[in-house]
Amino acid sequence: MARILITSALPYINGIKHLGNLVGSQLPADLHARYMRARGHEVLFICATDEHGTPAELAAAKAGEPVAEYCARMWRVQKDIADGFRLSFDHFGRSSSDRNRRLTQHFAERLSAAGLIDEVMERQVYSKADGRFLPDRYIEGTCPNCGYEKARGDQCENCTKQLDPTDLINPRSAISGSTDLEVRETKHLHLRQSAMRAHLRDWIDTREGWPVLTTSIARKWLDDGEGLQDRSITRDLDWGIPVQKGEKPWPGMEGKVFYVWFDAPIEYIAATAEWADAHGLGEDGWRRWWRADEGAGDVRYTQFMGKDNVPFHTLSFPATLMGSAEPWKLVDYIKSFNYLNYEGGKFSTSSGRGVFMDQALEILPADYWRWWLLSNVPESSDSDFTWESFQNGVNKDLADVLGNFVSRITKFCRSRFGEALPEGGAPGPEEAELAAELSRRLAEYERAMEAIEVRRAAQALRAIWVAGNEYLQRAAPWTKMKESPEEAAMIVRTGLNLVRLYAILSRPFIPDAAGAMLTALGLTENEPWPESAEAALAALPSGHAFTTPDVLFAKLDDERREALEARFAGKG
RNA sequence: GGGCCCGUAGCUCAAUGGUCAGAGCAGACCGCUCAUAACGGUUUGGUUGGGGGUUCAAGUCCCUCCGGGCCUACCA
Structure with a gap:
């Protein structure tokens, strides 16, 4: 038994996420968490909403709500949807928590003490309106290069040219459209990532x-141009974690907050503390997962994220942890994913293109989505x-x-024996062959699941199902x-034992259907992972009662598929 | 512009430099009748994007060209 810490990239609070967001971090993280629990490991699976920053403020304003209320409401919405997809977080926290405020300020103090924070006067565009x-x-204007009028x-x-806001002709606020802009001086804290470049490279290289x-991606950032750049970790905003040195004020930084990308990964730790608080586990309860000097030495920590998150998790966050000069647990494995596209193009919130998490659950139960998304996860x-692939995948598999x-x-x-495992007969060559086949496939499945090779694991699981037929x-x-x-x-007994085996093995992918199978067999979710295929085929004895379950998975027919295609095609 | 990834059967994808490049789906044929018109078996299908090179041996390594995608630090 090992101790497994798993975090999923934090979904941003602003709006409901689409299937691509789900499959890029939360869903594979859940698969891993469920598998590791099933294997008897001590698992802690953490996620949270990422709540700070300009987009949250603007979304709240648009909704006509104070930002704190908006975030609280959207946290609830995201939590309910996560539950709907059966994401088995041990804790779903909030980056706006008091725990995160204290930890973020603590890290800033430590980094400052280590000489890794510079105070830099910046010139930034201010909109009076x-x-x-x-x-x-959020600044728009005419591109000096190509004349495009809505360049950012x-x-x-x-024309994809990199710009500086001061390059724009006729600049205006993308928020209000106001052209009453001016450049103002404002002081910000920079994390001296450049000073930690060699240290980070050694870490990445090993x-x-x-x-x-x-x-x-990590090496690109380490080596591109002049190498890893220092990064501003503060912003001039109202909504965020106030800039302080621990519990003490930070002279000259009054009214400023930390940048979301500084405080968001710290929330992985803070959410663990929130979890410990919620369960009355005390300080030790969370520190044993995060402090190498307080019991986290034997923790294996895996992070899941989309490729856009990689620089922050390979460089900025490790720089924060290393730079603190305290023995914080660093990530052991980063599983990153590519993007999921929708019908050949991008998912688009603004044009209503693609399927969002809440809509998906209205259309079909979570298992359908879990199975298709995981077996087609953008791994390589x-x-x-x-919709055609989705229909084909769920109908067939x-x-x-x-x-x-x-x-x-x-x-x-x-119909032949009644609703209990029938008596008589003894396993013969066919059963031996089945057991041998299952042993091979099971080993393949376990290996892929251990290695977090998601597509391969799905293939192996499917092959196990096929073996029954x-x-x-x-x-x-x-x-x-x-x-x-x-x-x-005897054959029927063996077949019904296969149903039990399939329920246990399939649970990480399709927990609801697996639960329905176990219930039909009069079993609970406590059925242990199989010791061997042979043993699993004889786990349930003759006389064991069952009920015949309803159709586990209804098919998606052509007519419905076409209607769904049309519904989600987007406005243009 | 720079960097990275990818290009393999009609489609989606596999193949530590080493047997005849393999699976699923789709297609064709056969079987079965327990089952959600489901299941099983057999089978068709490849100049591994083009060209050049290294090697006893290249889908795999190197060069080059073509095509696609992503990232490029203040969206998160």
Whole structure:
């Protein structure tokens, strides 16, 4: 038994996430957490909403709510949707928590004491009409390079030229449209990442077996141009964690807050503390997961995230932890994902293109989405959601292969023997062959799950389901009924034990259907992971009662698929 | 502009430099009748994007060209 710490990248508070966000971090993290729990490890699975920053303030203003209320409401919405997808977080925290405020201020104090914080006077664009400094992205104007009129202050999306806000012709606020802008001086804290470059590189270079996607992005940032740059960790905003040195004020930084990307990863730790608080576990309760000097030495920590998050998790956050000169637990493995596209293009919130998490759950139960998304997770390159692929995948794998297997064996037993495992007969060569096949597949499945090779694991699981249909076809109990009812009984027993085995093995992917299978067999979710295929085939004895379950997975027909395609095609 | 990733069967993807490049889906044929018109078996299908090189041996390594995607630090 090991101790496994798992974090998923934090979903931003602003709005409901689409399927691409789900599949890029939370869902595979949940798969890993569920598997590790099933194997008897002590697992702590942490996620939270990332609540600070300009977009949250603007979204709250648009909704006509104070930002704190807006965030509280959206946290609830995201939590309910996460529950709907059966994301098994041990704690779903909030980066606006008091725990995170204290920890973030603590890290700032430590970094300052270590000489890793510079105070830098910056010149930034201020909008009088909006009463706020504008991030580069929120300044629009005409591109000096191509004349595009809606170029943003950081980059022109028409000609892709990198810009500085002061390059723009006729700059205006993207928020209000106001042209009453001026450049003001404002002081900010910079994290001296450049000073930690060698240290970070050594660390990255000694990580073994990390995905290329993870290390290549990290190296690019370490080596690009003049190398890793210092990074501003504060902002002129109202909504955020006040800049302080621990509990003490930070002279000259009054009224400023930490940048979301500084405080968001710290929330991984803070959320663990929130979890410990909620369970009355005290300070030790969370520190044993995060402090190498207080018990975290044997923790294996894995982070899940989309590729856009990699620089912050490979560089900025480790720099924060290392720079504190305290023995904080560093990540052991970063599993990063590419993007999921929608019908050949990008998911788009603004044009209503693609499926969002709340809509998905209205259409079909969580398991359908979990299965398709995980078995098509963008592991080695971007992948594409299409309704055709989704329909084909869930109909074939879930309805035809798994669902129909459960259906045929339970119904056959009910009509010939009644709703209890029948007695008689002894396993023979067919059963030995089945056990051998299952052993091979199970080893493959376990290896892939341990290595977090998600697609491969899904393939292995599917092959295990297929093995049941192959076995029934070979053993043909419907034929044996005539000549040897006892042998048929033994085959049916074996088949019903396969249902139990499938429920246990499939639970990380499709927890609800697995639960329904266990319930039908009169079992609970406490059924242990199989010791061996042979043992699993004889786990339930003759006489064990069951109920014939309803159809586990209904099929998605062409008519409905076409309607869904049309509904989510977007405005333009 | 710079960097990274990818290009393999009609589609989605596999293949520590080493047997005849393999799976699933789709297609074709056969079987089965327990089951959600489901299941099983057999089978068609490849100049591994083009060209050059290294090697006893290249889908894999190197060069180059073509095509696609992503990142590029103030969206998060």
